[in-house]
Amino acid sequence: MFLDGVKFDLKAASGSVYSSTHAPRILILYGSLRDKSFSRMLAEEAGRILTQMGAEVRIFNPEGLPVFDNGKSVENSKVQELRSLSLWSEGHVWSSPELHGNIAAVMKNQIDWIPLAMDAVRPTQGRTLAVMEVSGGSQSFNAVNTMRVLGRWMRMITIPNQSSVAQAFNEFNEDGTMKPSSYRDRVVDVMEELMRFTYLTRDAAEFLVDRYSERKPAVSNVSYKALKDSK
Numbered sequence: 001m002f003l004d005g006v007k008f009d010l011k012a013a014s015g016s017v018y019s020s021t022h023a024p025r026i027l028i029l030y031g032s033l034r035d036k037s038f039s040r041m042l043a044e045e046a047g048r049i050l051t052q053m054g055a056e057v058r059i060f061n062p063e064g065l066p067v068f069d070n071g072k073s074v075e076n077s078k079v080q081e082l083r084s085l086s087l088w089s090e091g092h093v094w095s096s097p098e099l100h101g102n103i104a105a106v107m108k109n110q111i112d113w114i115p116l117a118m119d120a121v122r123p124t125q126g127r128t129l130a131v132m133e134v135s136g137g138s139q140s141f142n143a144v145n146t147m148r149v150l151g152r153w154m155r156m157i158t159i160p161n162q163s164s165v166a167q168a169f170n171e172f173n174e175d176g177t178m179k180p181s182s183y184r185d186r187v188v189d190v191m192e193e194l195m196r197f198t199y200l201t202r203d204a205a206e207f208l209v210d211r212y213s214e215r216k217p218a219v220s221n222v223s224y225k226a227l228k229d230s231k
């Protein structure tokens, strides 16, 4: 079917979903460089839960990632590592501290280094995303709300459930594992939902991010050339 000369082959394209059988590939990012970081502990707890649920998990260590400079440091090994992990992934988990009512710069810096598209390659588009935060005060949702906005910007499928661990200094054991609590139950719920959404959408990622307005210029160029050639 064509609309304004642009192809809409939705039925045929949608036939390709649900074929993968490999473990869902989940990339976890966290937003702190502290030795005793609760957002990292939360990220690692999520990683253990996801592994038990059958995912293949990679956790990116942001230590040494340069401050985003819009390309100058693109050859840096940490930038390359982050980008290739995102390309490999089918889903993400982002775990940020709340700092001054917002996400940590360490968290935002990682997102800024992942391009929306590198020619035809799209390292985040169509991936699932779960957002989590830790804070020192009472329960708050500023960081997860900001990460939802960022997920939209990166054209990711941000799942409805989320985790916000208040007074995080009370919630972890000395070995970094999370104490049993309703906060931990929520983390399990969020990871389960992430797995469900990833199974449902991963094979449809290309189908879901295919946009009329991005196909249109190519068609317009062809039409323009055809028009010129016909004169």
Ligand SMILES: Cc1cc2nc3c(=O)[nH]c(=O)nc-3n(C[C@H](O)[C@H](O)[C@H](O)COP(=O)(O)O)c2cc1C
Binding pocket: 031, 032, 033, 034, 036, 037, 038, 039, 040, 097, 098, 099, 100, 101, 102, 134, 135, 136, 137, 138, 140, 168, 169
């Ligand atoms: C500069 C700064 C700002 C902070 N702002 C907030 C805040 O707005 N709300 C809050 O609940 N906790 C706030 N905190 C507490 C942190 O969220 C808490 O210490 C958290 O565990 C830090 O993350 P990390 O352990 O992964 O390094 C702030 C801490 C710092 C150092």
